[in-house]
Amino acid sequence: MSTPAIVLIGAEHPDELRAGFARYEREYDVRLARSCQEALVATHDVVGAGGTVAMYVSESVVPDAESVLHAFHKLREKVPTARRVIAAHWERFMADAPGLRAGLATGKYDAFLLMPRGIRDEEFHNAITDLLSDWGSTVPDPEVVSVKIVSPARDGLTLAIRDFLDRMGLPSGLYPPDSDGGRFVLDKWEGEPAYPLVYALDRPVVHATSVRDVAIALYGAPTELDLDHVVDVAVVGGGPAGLAAAVYAASEGLSTVILEAEAIGGQAGTSSMIRNYLGFPRGISGMRLAQRARNQALRFGARFYTGQVVDELRPGYGGAPHVLCTESGEVAARSVVIASGVAYRKLRVDPLEELVGTGVYYGAAMTAAREMEGQDVFVVGGGNSAGQAAMHLARFARSVTILVRRPALEETMSAYLVGEIAYNSRITVRTCTEVVDGGGDGRLEWLALEDTRTGERGRVPAYGLFLLLGAEPHCDWIPGDIARDPRGFVLTGRDVPQEHWVGGLPPAELATTVPGVFCAGDVRAGSMKRVASASGEGASVVPLVHAWLAPERP
Known part of the structure; x- marks a missing residue:
């Protein structure tokens, strides 16, 4: 594999810029250009030799471009997967910032940094290595293989x-x-x-x-480890809510077990980049956020079991523990936190259901996205997950079309994503449109689309279809003792029917109709369906768990 390149663009302070990237020269092909044209030539040379550019880093002024953002636009057309960074010289940082920071909101570049003023500027390098790590997730064949x-x-x-x-x-x-x-x-x-x-x-x-x-x-499976004792809290689901519950419960000394049916991170773990999560100004991928939270919980003693589908919850009454049943064994717990999240709704177009995994995918399918290079792909959905998937796919695909039944994205998608999508020339949005048919010889080749206003249908070529259609709760395993709304979401707090209230009072805000069983995150009726709110609920449930366990604990 060719050494990936970092292309620097520095006309006014090339020596300082090059010095700031001296530590990367051992593992990257660091090239210095003094103009946008030189950067384009360097890109042509790298790509022509079978390599790729991992990152472009430019001063805030490029002499032969209307602005640094116009230069990045030209470079992005050549290498869409490369990260783009403005490293402003300290003499220009404050003056240029107001005019350039707005470009971050529309995805024109990834970070606005102050050029290093000397060696070991670790705040600068922390930002650079984070972006290079994020870039590494787009490489089809990583150099480090686990x-x-x-x-x-x-x-x-x-x-x-x-x-x-x-x-x-x-x-x-x-x-x-x-x-x-x-x-x-x-x-x-x-x-x-x-x-x-x-x-x-x-x-x-x-x-x-x-x-x-x-x-x-x-x-490992639960039966392979020592779970013959009753744990303080069992968390069902390893998404943001379950991870937050695990971190706070384990950090406060509660014996904590997390059962996750798929991968840690849940639906949020498939997000290529979450830009509106508190404390991450450059954004963070769902996978990295989930793995950091998992490592945090492990540090406090929590135990994770992935690939464990909970088939049944047997509530415990009269002091008996609750029991979670899986194919691999049972987990007995004094308290349970239901954080099993939601699944994407099915499209229910039979010819396309038969092609799931061969061109048709539910969710962002990060691995499949890397195989869409040079192809025409479609994303169905109008939420933030669909917008993030479209932005990620646009790094590889020739074109990305977002299909929504509504007349506009603004009703369901965050403004920052709407702005990024509008700026990206590879992405188009077709409103009032739904998928009604599709097919291909062994894999997806075409789709039939219908205008919901006129009923007019048309056929389009398609190599990939990514379905992010909204939420259905993971609740088949939950017993009838736990009240749910007509859509299947778990009821908690004041939403619980009054016949289940005790002494005229409703359960606590995140408590269900079964004492000692709590609920947090997207599976809870009335939740906001955002990563930050799910994390907040996961943290908020732990004091309720403490209060429930208090009579049994010294």
């Missing part, structure tokens, strides 16, 4: 495994059986090979028939 997958074909299961590993923060490589990597894994497999084979972290090679097989191979 998990090797051997398969002769890129089928739906293989793609789902890679997507799970991406969301867990484990870079993976896909190898044909006759490659060096493939033979390395096959040498560790006994008997006739059956694909896909997965080899990770020096564990035994696994023939995966599902993503769950991989999750259990990596992280």
Whole structure:
């Protein structure tokens, strides 16, 4: 693999700018250009040699461009995946900031930084390495591989495994059986090979028939560890609400277990970039936010089990513990936090349901996005998740079309995302439109779209369809003792029917109709369906857990 390049654009202070990137020269091809034209020539040379540009870093003034933002626009057309940074010289930082900061809101560049004033400016380098780490998640074949997958074909299961590993923060490589990597894994497999084979972290090679097989191979099943005692709190779901509950419960000394059916992070973990989460001015991917929270909870002693689908909750009464039943075993807990989140609604177009995993995807499918290079793709949905998916796909695809039934995006999507989408020339929005048919020979090739106002239909070529259609709760496993609304969301607090109130008083705000069972996040009726609000609810539920456990604890 060619060494990725960092292209610097510095006309007024080239020496200072180059010195600021001296530490990166060992692992990146750092090139200095003194104009936009020189940067375009450097890009042409890098790409022509089979390489790519990881980052463009420019002073706040570019001599041969109307503005640095116009220069970035030209460079973005050449390498859409590259991160773009303005490193303003300290003599111009305050003067140029007002005119340039607004460009961040429309995605014209990724960071406005002060050029290093000397060595070891770690605040500057922290921003640069964060952006390079984010760029690394767009590389189809990462240089550092934690998990090797051997398969002769890129089928739906293989793609789902890679997507799970991406969301867990484990870079993976896909190898044909006759490659060096493939033979390395096959040498560790006994008997006739059956694909896909997965080899990770020096564990035994696994023939995966599902993503769950991989999750259990990596992280174990509950019955494999010592869970023969009753834990203080069991959290069902590893999204933002469940992670926040785990961090705060474990940090306060409660024995805490988290059961997650898929990958840590839940639906939020598929977001390529969350820009409106408090404390992350440059944004953070859902995967990184989830993994940082997971590591934080682990530090306090929480235990995670992924790939664990909870089939049943048996409420405990009269001092008996609640019991969570999974295929791998049971977990007994004095209290339970339901944070199982929501799933995307099904499109319910049969020909397209048959192509799920081969061109049709529910959610952002980060791994599939990397395979859309040069293709025409469609995103169905008008929420923030759909907007974030469209922005990420635009780094690879030739065109991205957002399809919404409503007459405008502004009704359901945050303003910052609407602005970024409007600025991005690769993205178009088709309002009052829905998908009514589609097909292809073995994978998606075309879609039929209908105008909801006129009923007019048309057929368009399509290589990828990403469905982010809104929320349906994960509640099939919840017993009838726990009240839910007509849509299936869990009722808490004052929303609980009055016949379940005790002494004329409703349950606490995040408490359900079963004592000792609480609910937080998107699965709760009336929740805001935002990452920050889910995290807040997860943290807020812990005092209620303490109050419930208090009579039983010294």
